[in-house]
Amino acid sequence: MPELLGFNFWIEMDGDRREEYGVKYSTGLEIQEVVCTVPCEAGKEFQILYDVPSNCQRNYDLVFQIDGKYVDVWDTFIPRIGEGKGTRRHYPKHIEGQSIGQDLKMIRPFQFTRLRSTDDEKYLLRDITQLGDITIEIFTLKRLVYLPEDAACEPKQRQHGTGIVHETHKKLLKSFVKFGRPQPRKQPLKPAESSLLPRPSSARLQRGSNGDGEDSASSEVENDDMADDNWNVYSYRRVGAKLVGKIVFKYRDMDVLIAQGLAPPHVPEQVVLSEPTPTVRPVSAPAYMVVMNPDPNVHQPAGLSQRLQNSVSSERRGAVCAVDVEDSDDSEAELKMLEDRLVQLKEMCDLQARIAVIKAKKRARKAEKAGTPAKRLKVQHDAEPEPVERED
Numbered sequence: 001m002p003e004l005l006g007f008n009f010w011i012e013m014d015g016d017r018r019e020e021y022g023v024k025y026s027t028g029l030e031i032q033e034v035v036c037t038v039p040c041e042a043g044k045e046f047q048i049l050y051d052v053p054s055n056c057q058r059n060y061d062l063v064f065q066i067d068g069k070y071v072d073v074w075d076t077f078i079p080r081i082g083e084g085k086g087t088r089r090h091y092p093k094h095i096e097g098q099s100i101g102q103d104l105k106m107i108r109p110f111q112f113t114r115l116r117s118t119d120d121e122k123y124l125l126r127d128i129t130q131l132g133d134i135t136i137e138i139f140t141l142k143r144l145v146y147l148p149e150d151a152a153c154e155p156k157q158r159q160h161g162t163g164i165v166h167e168t169h170k171k172l173l174k175s176f177v178k179f180g181r182p183q184p185r186k187q188p189l190k191p192a193e194s195s196l197l198p199r200p201s202s203a204r205l206q207r208g209s210n211g212d213g214e215d216s217a218s219s220e221v222e223n224d225d226m227a228d229d230n231w232n233v234y235s236y237r238r239v240g241a242k243l244v245g246k247i248v249f250k251y252r253d254m255d256v257l258i259a260q261g262l263a264p265p266h267v268p269e270q271v272v273l274s275e276p277t278p279t280v281r282p283v284s285a286p287a288y289m290v291v292m293n294p295d296p297n298v299h300q301p302a303g304l305s306q307r308l309q310n311s312v313s314s315e316r317r318g319a320v321c322a323v324d325v326e327d328s329d330d331s332e333a334e335l336k337m338l339e340d341r342l343v344q345l346k347e348m349c350d351l352q353a354r355i356a357v358i359k360a361k362k363r364a365r366k367a368e369k370a371g372t373p374a375k376r377l378k379v380q381h382d383a384e385p386e387p388v389e390r391e392d
Contacts, residue, residue: 002034005245006053013046021262032245040112040251048095063137066177068130072099094187098179108179123166134249142240174253
């Protein structure tokens, strides 16, 4: 929260204080200055809040500017402690929007909105150096001089900018401030405060002392029990006003602040997921079994045997290969693929068994011709494998 001359200033949006980035102080000068940057959001209303020194020994007055244009607001005079009747303070103060004439209850709220771009050349000449700035000027003054009723002037209803800039200027600026529709104040003015004074335009035109040497603040207040509707409104001019401090809030969209390195990149919240509990899926009954002949004496074609072994997993090579029957909730495409695979395996196993029988018969005929008893091989296709019988 920037602090200057004992004052604290901040910006609130939706009731939350906007974080300040890149705060820079310029002290030791005749006019002290603080510059910082705050994030904004288009379509959102905001308020300017401030608190005053706890032991205020001078008279102060605050002047507000938005996008380089003055804003008419109420209740900005801060008398020194013990001056007149204004010793009871109600802070922090909420500056919610532009005042509407001499109406103490209604304002036009400050609202962020999107800038519009144009290629019209006349907008190239417009000064946008203060566009995107919320500026508060701090003045000290000797006293206030009230104007007579016939000379009093009503605060001007200032028209804010149009929000249109040349397309070459819309680089780092995406938003500006406009005045919303009239609405009641969310924070009513306090009847016990001594500074219930409007800011007539003449006050800005008549800065400077009148040379009479008086330094007391002259401020009229009503009784604490007086209702809002009975307050008197005065026009006044400041005497001996001197600019002593300035604070500038540069409002920018958050993505611009991140791109400029002023704000850290947004890191999404990490969702902690619980580790899934491993489950053992029961294996259904084998739909088909292939019995691999363990007898090394039975010769099998190398090509066919290699293709058959490659078709099963390495864990089940030389053993029983079971093809699971998929659950009913599996997709039809996956089920069809498994069925086709099963048919291929069955055909390969039948082919291997047929070749083995032919080879055995061939060896038997050769053995009979040579007078040597032959070995007989029995191949089973039942669900459970049976031992192979041999005859010597």
